[in-house]
Amino acid sequence: MWDEYTLKCLAINFYHKLFYNEKDTIQVFILKRAFPAIDHENMNQLLASVIDEEVKKALFYMKLFKTPGLKGYQSYFYQS
Numbered sequence: 001m002w003d004e005y006t007l008k009c010l011a012i013n014f015y016h017k018l019f020y021n022e023k024d025t026i027q028v029f030i031l032k033r034a035f036p037a038i039d040h041e042n043m044n045q046l047l048a049s050v051i052d053e054e055v056k057k058a059l060f061y062m063k064l065f066k067t068p069g070l071k072g073y074q075s076y077f078y079q080s
Helices: 004-019 022-032 040-047 052-061 075-079
Strands: none
Touching: 052 075
């Protein structure tokens, strides 16, 4: 029998060898500079908790028979 730690190490090593590429570290560095940075104020807004009132306001702002995705409920469902 294999113990949990040994199995975990085997899985990590397998996928590391499968997907590791020395060029990846260079590509990650280039990608970090490809997009503008988010300042602290905007980051705090993105990390803030969602308030129920904001969700309600967004749902009631939508047209009645629009859905927020392919398999979502229409806003009419929530507004009625």
